Amino acid sequence: MLEPLLGSKGSEKVLIFIVARDEGYAREISQFFDMDISTAQNQLDKLELGGILVSHTKGRTRIYTFNPRYPFLKELTQLLIKALSFYPENEREKLVMNRRRPRRRGKVL
Amino acid sequence: MKSINKMTQAEIAAYVQSHLREKGITVVLSGGACVSIYTANKYISADIDLIDVYSVARNKIKTAMEEIGFNEKNRYFVHPDTKHIVEFPPGPLSVGEESVTQIKEIKLATGILSVISPTDCVKDRLAAYYFWNDQQSLAQALLVAKHNRINLTDIKKWSQASGNIKGFGIFLKKCSSKKKSRLR
Numbered sequence: 001m002l003e004p005l006l007g008s009k010g011s012e013k014v015l016i017f018i019v020a021r022d023e024g025y026a027r028e029i030s031q032f033f034d035m036d037i038s039t040a041q042n043q044l045d046k047l048e049l050g051g052i053l054v055s056h057t058k059g060r061t062r063i064y065t066f067n068p069r070y071p072f073l074k075e076l077t078q079l080l081i082k083a084l085s086f087y088p089e090n091e092r093e094k095l096v097m098n099r100r101r102p103r104r105r106g107k108v109l
Numbered sequence: 110m111k112s113i114n115k116m117t118q119a120e121i122a123a124y125v126q127s128h129l130r131e132k133g134i135t136v137v138l139s140g141g142a143c144v145s146i147y148t149a150n151k152y153i154s155a156d157i158d159l160i161d162v163y164s165v166a167r168n169k170i171k172t173a174m175e176e177i178g179f180n181e182k183n184r185y186f187v188h189p190d191t192k193h194i195v196e197f198p199p200g201p202l203s204v205g206e207e208s209v210t211q212i213k214e215i216k217l218a219t220g221i222l223s224v225i226s227p228t229d230c231v232k233d234r235l236a237a238y239y240f241w242n243d244q245q246s247l248a249q250a251l252l253v254a255k256h257n258r259i260n261l262t263d264i265k266k267w268s269q270a271s272g273n274i275k276g277f278g279i280f281l282k283k284c285s286s287k288k289k290s291r292l293r
Binding site: 049050051068069071073074 | 184198199201203204205206207208236237240241
C-alpha cells in the first residue's frame with residue numbers, strides 16, 4: 001500500500017506493526033507477517049538509523065518504538081493509521097487486538 | 110594548525126565542520142557536545158553529533174572524513190589521535206517537531222563552529238526528559254540554563270506546543286531554585 005512511498009514492503013510492514021502495537025521486535029514482526037527475520041531486522045536497523053525508530057533492550061530482546069523526537073512523527077503516524085484502516089479486516093484485528101493486559105505466570109486458562 | 114590530539118572537543122568539531130564545508134557538506138553540532146561547550150565542560154560527552162542538515166550521501170561524508178584521518182566504524186567515525194567520536198545523525202535539524210533556524214557560529218583556532226543555540230540545546234535535552242523521563246537530560250538542561258542566557262518564554266511556548274507544559278513546570282521550578290538563569 002505504502003510501498004511506492006516507503007521503498008519496500010518490509011519497511012511498510014515494520015511501520016504498520018509498530019503503529020498498531022506501539023512497539024515491536026524483529027522476531028514477532030517477522031512471525032506475524034511470515035517474513036524472513038533478517039529482512040525485518042534490516043528494516044528496523046534502517047529505520048533506526050534514519051531517526052524514525054529508537055530501540056532499547058528488555059532482557060535479550062531489542063524492542064523498537066517510534067522516536068518521539070522525529071520531527072515528522074505526527075504526520076507519519078497519521079498516514080500509517082490511515083493505511084492500516086485499508087488492511088484486510090482479519091489482519092487489522094490480529095494486529096490491534098492482541099492481549100496487552102498482564103497474565104500471571106503459570107495461570108491455567 | 111594544532112594536531113588533533115591537542116584539540117578540544119569543540120575545536121575538533123570546528124575542524125571537521127570546516128573541512129566538510131569546503132566539500133559542500135553542511136553539518137551543525139547538536140547533542141551532548143553542545144552541553145559540554147555551553148557548560149564549560151561541567152558535563153562531559155565524548156560524542157560529537159553533527160547533524161547532516163541536507164541529507165548528503167553517506168559516501169560523500171565518508172570520503173571527506175577519510176581525507177582528515179577519520180575512519181568509519183559501526184556508523185561512527187574514529188580517529189587514532191582522539192577519544193572523541195564523530196557521528197552524523199540524520200536531519201532535519203530539529204528539536205521535537207520544531208525546526209531549528211537559529212545557528213550560532215563560534216570562531217575557534219581550528220575553524221568556525223556551527224552549533225545550535227543554548228536555548229535550542231535546552232529544548233533538545235528537555236525533549237529527552239519529556240519523552241523518556243530521562244533525569245540525566247533534565248540535569249543537563251538545567252546546567253545549560255544556569256551557564257547561559259536562554260529564552261525561557263520560547264522554551265515554554267515550545268513545551269506547550271508539544272503537550273509538555275507539566276514537564277516545563279518542573280524544569281522551571283528547578284531552574285528558579287538555582288536562581289542563576291536569566292529570563293528574557
